[in-house]
Structure formats: C-alpha cells, structure tokens
Amino acid sequence: MKILHLISSPQGEASFSVKLGNAVVKELQSANPDNTLTTHDLSATPYPHLEEAHLTSFYTPEEKRTPELAEAVKHSDEAIAELMAADAIVIDTPMYNFSIPSTLKTWIDHIARAGKTFKYDGKAPEGLVKNKKVYLAIASGGVYSEGFMKAYDFTEPYLRAVLGFMGMTDIKAFRVEGIKVPDLQATALDRAIASIEL
Numbered sequence: 001m002k003i004l005h006l007i008s009s010p011q012g013e014a015s016f017s018v019k020l021g022n023a024v025v026k027e028l029q030s031a032n033p034d035n036t037l038t039t040h041d042l043s044a045t046p047y048p049h050l051e052e053a054h055l056t057s058f059y060t061p062e063e064k065r066t067p068e069l070a071e072a073v074k075h076s077d078e079a080i081a082e083l084m085a086a087d088a089i090v091i092d093t094p095m096y097n098f099s100i101p102s103t104l105k106t107w108i109d110h111i112a113r114a115g116k117t118f119k120y121d122g123k124a125p126e127g128l129v130k131n132k133k134v135y136l137a138i139a140s141g142g143v144y145s146e147g148f149m150k151a152y153d154f155t156e157p158y159l160r161a162v163l164g165f166m167g168m169t170d171i172k173a174f175r176v177e178g179i180k181v182p183d184l185q186a187t188a189l190d191r192a193i194a195s196i197e198l
C-alpha cells in the first residue's frame with residue numbers, strides 16, 4: 001500500500017497535528033511493513049494560490065495550451081498524480097480560525113478539478129478519486145468534537161464534504177483537542193493517539 005502523508009502545520013516537530021499524523025503513519029506501517037511512504041509538507045513547499053493562468057489552464061484542452069498555460073497546470077497535475085498514486089492519505093491539519101490553514105486549502109484548490117477528480121454526469125456530481133482510505137489528524141486549541149463549540153467546527157465537516165465530493169468517502173478523523181485548555185493539554189495528545197483505529 002502507498003501512503004501519502006500531507007502536513008499543513010508550519011510548526012514542524014512541535015506540531016500536534018504532525019505528532020498525531022506521525023502516529024497514524026506508524027500504525028499503518030506496522031500493519032504492513034511493505035507499505036511505502038511519501039511525505040509532502042504543504043507548509044514548507046506550498047502550492048501557489050490559484051491565479052488566472054491556473055484557472056485558464058484547467059479549462060483549456062491540453063493540445064491548445066500555450067507554454068505559459070502548460071507551466072501553470074503542472075502544480076495541479078502533480079498534486080493530482082500524487083493523490084491518485086496513493087492508497088491511503090494521512091492529512092495533518094491544525095484548526096485555524098475554525099477551519100483549515102490556507103496551505104491545505106490551496107492544495108484542495110489544485111486537486112479539485114472537473115474531469116479529473118470529479119465530474120457531473122447529468123445532474124449528479126460523481127467523485128473520481130475512488131478506493132482511498134483517508135485519515136485526518138486534526139489539532140485544535142479548544143474542543144469541537146462535542147459541546148457548545150461543535151457548531152464552530154468547520155475543519156472536520158469541511159474536509160469530509162470536499163474530499164467526499166471527490167470520491168474519498170472512507171474517512172476516519174482523529175483529533176488532538178484542547179491543547180490550550182489547562183485541564184486537557186497535558187493528556188490531549190496521548191488520548192488522541194490512543195483513539196487511533198485504522
């Protein structure tokens with residue numbers, strides 16, 4: 001099995017989402033030592049925000065692309081090829097302002113492409129990224145999986161929606177929550193790692 005590990009925190013080894021994501025990867029690898037791993041740090045090597053040339057390239061047939069458009073589409077083509085090659089995708093994400101970091105959003109903007117990762121067949125959209133297992137490793141200062149802040153969680157529901165739209169419906173989410181909450185922070189990571197079930 002090929003594992004793709006996407007990192008979106010800029011905090012390196014200090015990142016809680018990365019620590020949790022690493023624990024998921026470790027379990028996947030111990031389940032099958034033949035698994036291969038590709039790690040892509042979206043914070044260290046971010047995709048560019050979508051500009052006009054990217055959008056034009058998406059909607060221009062390959063044989064009609066100018067050299068500039070052919071260059072512009074490369075980011076998206078590479079991101080989609082990397083995604084399609086993987087069997088399991090581990091996505092580490094902090095919660096930023098109730099949602100995801102812009103680096104992860106930009107990756108999504110490059111992989112969500114009509115005709116490549118989804119299509120409209122008649123009226124119903126169809127996801128084209130099939131047979132993937134997705135594991136989300138989400139870190140947040142507060143607690144959002146339950147309680148009064150649950151309504152503010154646009155991290156896990158958004159990722160489930162947008163990845164599901166592209167066909168990635170086999171999604172498990174693990175959360176390290178409350179790392180800014182004095183009573184919870186000391187045990188938050190251990191509890192999150194203990195919750196991992198592949």
Ligand SMILES: Cc1cc2nc3c(=O)[nH]c(=O)nc-3n(C[C@H](O)[C@H](O)[C@H](O)COP(=O)(O)O)c2cc1C
Nearest residue numbers: 009011015016017094095096097098139140141142
């Ligand atoms: C820009 C920014 C925005 C944040 N927004 C939230 C938030 O909306 N809710 C929350 O609970 N924590 C928030 N936090 C706290 C982070 O989610 C928390 O520190 C988390 O551990 C960051 O992930 P990381 O350790 O993987 O970098 C924010 C932190 C930063 C730096």
